[in-house]
Amino acid sequence: GAVVSQHPSRVICKSGTSVKIECRSLDFQATTMFWYRQFPKQSLMLMATSNEGSKATYEQGVEKDKFLINHASLTLSTLTVTSAHPEDSSFYICSASLILDTEAFFGQGTRLTVV
């Protein structure tokens, strides 16, 4: 299957700082990528849809000014958690598909810890 890579896999940051997470489609181009968040012992929650060359679409309840998404190329989407707080500590996961309406492939996830 296609490969989606996230970086970093783990990050620890101080409260009040910003953290950028990268999501790359390594062997295909992805017009659309998705960002999810997962708290311990919970399921994945969709945060936003990242569209290449246009603004991201955020799910209800997700603050767009706090979770900045940039999809500047067909192989890279970034999620920046701004002014991070301990409650933002979570597992962040991205996904992408080769072709619309086919299976999505997921990155390995990024474990964010805000101290």
Add this chain to the structure above:
Amino acid sequence: DAKTTQPTSMDCAEGRAANLPCNHSTISGNEYVYWYRQIHSQGPQYIIHGLKNNETNEMASLIITEDRKSSTLILPHATLRDTAVYYCIVRRGGNKLVFGAGTILRVKS
């Protein structure tokens, strides 16, 4: 997208078939059934998907009932590495996947 119902957890003996059920009674005609799994602290892994016919690949088989209101994922010979949370997802087009709680499958030796 249609809502799905899965058992919270299941146990399976190593080497035996694991049969994971999923109910999706409100599924509509153009919605696909997708299965993913998530091993602890990793991103979800695609397993299989189907519309109305049964499907098989190197990982699993997907059996969809004729009325499409339920399906079963079959792992023919479960191994310890198949221990994971299995998600049944019904979606229309557009690639947006909405995850439910899933089924925790524990494969035991």
